[in-house]
Amino acid sequence: MIDKPPPRKPMLLDWETGEEGATAPVPPARPPRGVPPPPERVSGPTPADVPPVPDIDLDVPKGQAMLAASRIATVRGSRLGRFAGWVFGTLFAFVLSVAAWDFVAGLLGRNTVLGLVAFVLIGLAVVTAAALGLREWWAYVRLARLDQLRADALAARAKDDLKAARRVVASLEGIYAHRPDLRWGRARLAERHAEVFDVDGLLNLAETELLTSLDQSARREIEAAARQVAAVTALVPLALADVAAALYANLRMVRRIAEIYGGRSGSFGSVRLLRRVFVSLVAAGAVAVTDDLLQSVAGGGVLSKVSRRFGEGMVNGALTARVGVAAMELCRPLPFHAAPRPKVTNLVSRSLTGLFDR
Secondary structure (H helix, E strand, O other): OOOOOOOOOOOOEOOOOOOEOOOOOOOOOOOOOOOOOOOOOOOOOOHHHOOOOOOOOOOOOOOHHHHHHHHHHOOOOOHHHHHHHHHHHHHHHHHHHHHHHHHHHHHHHHOHHHHHHHHHHHHHHHHHHHHHHHHHHHHHHHHHHHHHHHHHHHHHHHHOOHHHHHHHHHHHHHHOOOOHHHHHHHHHHHHHHHHOOOHHHHHHHHHHHHHHHHHHHHHHHHHHHHHHHHHHHHHOOOOOHHHHHHHHHHHHHHHHHHHHOOOOOOHHHHHHHHHHHHHHHHHHOOOOOOHHHHHHOOOHHHHHHHOHHHHHHHHHHHHHHHHHHHHHHHHOOOOOOOOOOOOHHHHHHHHHHHHHHO
16 A cells, blocks of 8 residues: 555745745734724824914005005006097087087077077187196196106206206296295305306206205195095095095195196196006005005004004005105106105104194
8 A cells, every 4th residue: 555645734825925834924913892993094294294374464554545546546448448438528529519509509599699698608618628628738738848857857967968957957947937935046046056067066956946945845745645544544434435535635645746846737637647656656566565664654563453444544644655755756857866855754754743743
């Protein structure tokens, strides 16, 4: 008989290497009955790895009224919109003229006296409209004259042209020839300008003798406008009231500054000038609350902790002062050179001081 080989014991395979002879894996210990198994650990960021939430100070004043006013003032329609406005305006004027003609002609046929009265009244209305249009055109001319004079002064300084500087001074004297408040300054300039033979000295003399007092008047207008905007924003809680007050105060301030320097802008001229001021400030990024402005407004952030309306009022007043300074630079016939440029901090502090004194 042939002996049978002993039976071989089954060998276990290693799960990782696949080789025989591996020991049997030890099953994990089962938790006792009634106890839930521990949760599986998931790899990923923990709550400690999440970055902190940034601090957003919602109480910091932003000057929303002046920002809204700047957006309203700088809105410009498209060419199609302007063309449509011109077409409809012309059509309305034509229809109104034909209706007035038919009205006067029919009234003359029925009653001569009433027809003549209507004719005279319509004629006066036409003459008044023409006078208003002529005044607006003259306002544009005066503002353009100030712009040209300022450009000529800059060119004379750049080229060191004494003849051009003398022409600028002569034009400046002609603009202010009928101003009684500048009589003394004109007399001093007439006595001394013949003794000056350099461009900088001559233009600085004209700026000092003629424009210093006008600068003071313009500063007072800026302080009054900043005071008005700050008071309305702080004390009137009505919606859009601060925006309307900011637009009105800035429009009035710009118009008064133009009149002080000899611009005498009309209604449409004042709107155009205000738009130019806001466009220049928006292009320079100046219609915004910066750190230096917020620190200069006598602690606007501190006041906003007590009352948000007061903080907004102070910032709106500061932005109004910034608009006023830009209007001075656009309306002044000579750029700031000998006289110091007004600072927003000083204007705001003086305007708020006047507010609390009153």
